Amino acid sequence: MSNPILRTESLSLVYGKGTPFEKQAVKNVSIEINRGEVIGVIGHTGSGKSTLMQMLNGLIKPTSGKVFLDGKDIHADKKSLRNVRFRVGLVFQYPENQLFEETVRRDIAFGPHNMGLPEEAIEKRVKSAAAFAGLKPELLDRSPFDLSGGEKRRAAIAGVIAMDPEVLILDEPTAGLDPMGREDLLSQIDAYHKSRNNTVLLVSHSMEDIAGIADRVLVMNHGECVMLDTTQNVFSKAAELEKIGLRIPQITKITSELRAKGVPLSEGILTVSEAFEEIRAILKKEGRL
């Protein structure tokens, strides 16, 4: 694939350079992300994944290396950097802590407003962003501080979606949500991605979440990108992931252990229903079902 939407060239970031607290958070990351892809980003706490994400929209300036958005160096021209942040939308961890407006409507409108859109267009965007994030219309006129935890999270995500970014980066969007909230939010992100066909980067500690949604997975360890490959290929490397403190989805582990024992299953099975279909097919073939 040529012309990736995002490309980085030996991207590095050193914090506190020249002080005793000097720490290299990101080391020499060169990656390409294609238009329309969903990328799962994994790595344990402190692996540099959040720092990398914040460099992708120019929020943190790299110590060395470059970020290209649609072929253009984002730091080449200071004036265009603001525009980059509209095109690469970043939803932080615990984004609900950043709601600040009097009403949910005004909070979601903040981004599009800064983009200088006319009022009518803003109103439209607020409505559709709220719908994409699964926020009920009657909540728009409430104070964001009266919402439940899950609703606040959705309002914050809607605020970024309202800028209609070409690339949407979500840093642990499901952290702290219960299984039902997690499932709902992920299917909303998936539906949003499918209808807009934009690029999504999803940072998560839940391998099951990543397995269900990502086309490719980016693995960070000690500031370096140690893998960027299809979800199946990445989760086929259980031993390597475990060595760096990550694990694979339980279902992938079960099926790969069965495979190692000689059960003819595919490599890198990612969901329970895939595993179920394959096992059922084996049993049917043997005439046991």
Added chain:
Amino acid sequence: MDFIRTEHLSFYYEQEDEQQNTPIDVLRDVSLSVKKGEFLAVIGHNGSGKSTLSKHFNAILLPTGGKVFVEELDTSDEDRIYDVRRKVGLVLQNPDNQLVASIVEEDVAFGPENLGVAPEEIRRRVDEALKAVDMYEYRLHAPHKLSGGQKQRIAIAGILAMEPDCIVLDEPTAMLDPKGREEVISAVTKLNRERGITVVLITHNMDETTRCDRVVVMDKGRILTEGTPREVFSQVQLLRSHRLDVPQATELCSMLSACGVDFLQLPLDTEECVKVLSEVLL
């Protein structure tokens, strides 16, 4: 012996909104007992009442109906409230909200200091509590520079130093990464197994509950079901219909069992699942 017992416990909040003054029921007629030395997990969605239930175990909340007893002390007896709280320690979700001092060992000493424990006894308790959660070597570190799992273990050590009989943990792993989760759950399991401390673990991460003695599932303020992890997770249909998670190992085998594969019992983890499926498929 029952360590904590709730009898027809009900709890409601008064709505602040003046137009709608119907109270919101959070707990409805919950009768439950926690045995001495037991490791009990309480699971359920946000809003199922599980946190509210846990706050009744050390008298942070008092029942609006029914009773809660901790070793026969009625939690609504104001004169005994400190006795109840010394028996039952509470660990919360966000470790950053629970750490008060700038050095780990001082943080752990905060509880016993407030109880008026003698200095040499505090020293002994702090060292012992930190060793129990494998954080002794960090005793002189600054808490804010530790990882989430380490911070949460410091918070647990702070409770341990008050020598409670029971520790209630309200979603202690919700904000942690997989490694931090494992550290906290292992530490808690060890306290239960080796020191006989009664543990009540509130969580919505089902994988964490497979090592417990008993699981209680809360739904809309009521107990939906309870039993050993195996008994509870075998009810895949019931849990699924309430949109609760089931370990993938259990879910897979339950789907296979629905189309005719016989299992003696549904597996709860990877190892068990590989074992039963090997028997079926090889």
